[in-house]
Amino acid sequence: MFVVTGATGRTGRAVVDELLRNGREVRALGRSARTLEQLRAAGADTAVAEPTDRSALGRAFRGAEGVYLMIQPNYIPDSQDFPAHQARIVEAMVAGLSSAGVRRVVTLSSWGADKESGTGPVVGLHRLEQRVNRLNVSTTHLRAGYFMENLIGQVEHIRAHGVIAAPFDGRSQCRSSPPRTSDAQRLNTSSRRHRLAPAGRRSSSCRASATSA
């Protein structure tokens, strides 16, 4: 059985769907039974757990062959102290993994998560990687750079001005082909060394990097 955190969201839902398609047992986690209902109807077991509740997470992770771990978003304008929010979630998840004795973990990390500081919200994902690496578990960190869906909020601006406005360094030579959030599920289920579940027939075209510990 595989546990998926953030299961009602963009990447989590895609992971759940792919695992179910591959005939795997899935436990989908979220904060409310009502929003999890669709996943239950699709064939997943469901469990309600606040992402900061280590006891509830420990119970939800118990018996898992592998866990897909993501830090639920609570973007800076909504959060008085975003790094503290991320840290609370990371500590609760790591405690839950330890108490449940989980052996395999895939994290949704980010470009820049190798850096300790200077990367804004990505610092929380650095912490996630570091804390999970200290557990005695097989780990794959998906270092996604940018998701295509980030552009949806800019549709009107792009239509009006014909440009994408984003906080990137214009001097940088970095080129990127952002994957869709649903591509995360393919890496999750097909990463060869530390995969969460056996791969389906499709291969990944996702350019996100995966690092393993």
Ligand SMILES: NC(=O)c1ccc[n+]([C@@H]2O[C@H](COP(=O)([O-])OP(=O)(O)OC[C@H]3O[C@@H](n4cnc5c(N)ncnc54)[C@H](OP(=O)(O)O)[C@@H]3O)[C@@H](O)[C@H]2O)c1
């Ligand atoms: N966007 C990028 O370019 C990028 C790049 C690299 C990494 N990432 C990572 O991707 C993550 C987002 O992944 P996603 O798109 O799959 O997430 P998402 O769909 O936005 O959200 C996942 C789930 O989080 C829960 N949630 C929403 N707001 C919350 C809050 N304030 N507190 C607690 N839980 C909340 C909701 O589930 P319930 O209501 O069911 O609990 C939601 O379905 C980011 O946090 C970041 O770590 C993003």
